[in-house]
Amino acid sequence: MPEEYRNIYKICRKSAGFTQEAAAERLGISVESIRAYETGQRIPSNEVVELMVILYNAQHLAVHHLRETNALYGRIVPQVDERSLMEAALRIHNRLGQIEKRGSLDRLLEIAEDNIIDDAERPEFMAIVTELREIVRVALELQLHCPDGEVGPCA
Numbered sequence: 790m791p792e793e794y795r796n797i798y799k800i801c802r803k804s805a806g807f808t809q810e811a812a813a814e815r816l817g818i819s820v821e822s823i824r825a826y827e828t829g830q831r832i833p834s835n836e837v838v839e840l841m842v843i844l845y846n847a848q849h850l851a852v853h854h855l856r857e858t859n860a861l862y863g864r865i866v867p868q869v870d871e872r873s874l875m876e877a878a879l880r881i882h883n884r885l886g887q888i889e890k891r892g893s894l895d896r897l898l899e900i901a902e903d904n905i906i907d908d909a910e911r912p913e914f915m916a917i918v919t920e921l922r923e924i925v926r927v928a929l930e931l932q933l934h935c936p937d938g939e940v941g942p943c944a
Contacts, residue, residue, distance in 0.1 A: 801841065801847040867923075869930050877931040897914070
């Protein structure tokens, strides 16, 4: 795990104002486990990270953890940056506007109509997929603002 992410657990704990002892007690784990996670000696389970996300109110911790501990997740889910709520909302508005303005969704349906992507269509198809992946990335950045670590619709 890269050095910058080894301490993400510590950064989130400290930002939430918890000592190692207080965090360990509330998470139902040992202080030694907290230390091991924060020094990179051990990687916490997804279940422990889920509890950290809720306790520390740090939704981005889940994204960082999954990206760094699951190669498949990293290949499928785009890199997500932490942004302000306003910036994330503006970015998704702008990206959706761009895809509408270019007519990319209509063109995608035209390409897919025969259920075949031929060599002439492939570059345009790949460009549309890139646009859609950017929308997914920005939507995930917006989702980081959901309260209490919820992964479904924001309450």
